[in-house]
C-alpha cells in the first residue's frame with residue numbers, strides 16, 4: 777500500500793467518525809442522480825483564514841497551495857512566521873476543498889475532517905484535496921475552472937521560488953495537478969489587505985475560491 781493510499785484509508789475512517797453529518801447527503805445525492813437532475817455545471821465558493829504566529833509558537837512554516845515558505849528547494853523564500861493550524865493550515869487547499877464540497881452540496885471541510893482528530897495533526901492538506909477530487913469524480917464531475925484570491929500582507933507571494941520559477945506558478949501547478957486538470961483552468965491571484973485588520977497587520981492569512989465543476993459526458 778502506498779503512503780498516499782494509507783492516508784486515504786485513515787481519512788475514510790475519519791470520515792466515518794463524522795457519520796452523523798454525512799448520512800443525509802448520500803441519500804439526497806442518490807435521489808438526484810436517479811431522477812437525472814444533476815445540473816451540467818455547479819458553482820462552489822470556499823473561504824478560509826488561519827492565524828499567523830512566530831514559527832516557534834506555530835510549530836510549522838506557512839504552507840500555501842503546497843508551497844512552503846521555509847526557503848527549501850522548489851518552495852518559497854523563508855519567512856519568519858508560521859501558520860497556526862491543526863493540519864498544515866494550507867488556506868488555498870482548504871478553500872478549494874470547501875468550494876468543491878459546496879458545489880457538490882456536501883458538508884464542509886470541518887465536518888469531513890474534524891480539527892480535533894489526532895490523525896490529522898500536521899497533515900499535508902493535499903490529502904483533503906485528494907478526497908475532494910474523489911468525491912467530485914465519484915459524482916461524475918470534473919473541474920471547470922478554479923479562481924483563487926489569496927489575501928496576505930506577508931509573506932510576499934509575487935516572488936521567485938527557490939530553484940527557479942514563480943511561487944504563484946508553483947501554486948497553480950500544484951492545484952492543477954491535484955485536480956487532474958490543466959494549469960490554464962486554475963488561477964491564483966494574490967493581494968494585500970491594505971495594512972488594516974488582522975490580515976493587513978500580518979496576524980492572519982485568508983483565501984477565497986470560486987470554482988465550477990462540470991458534468992462529464
Ligand SMILES: [Zn+2]
Nearest residue numbers: 824865867870
Ligand atoms: Zn484551513
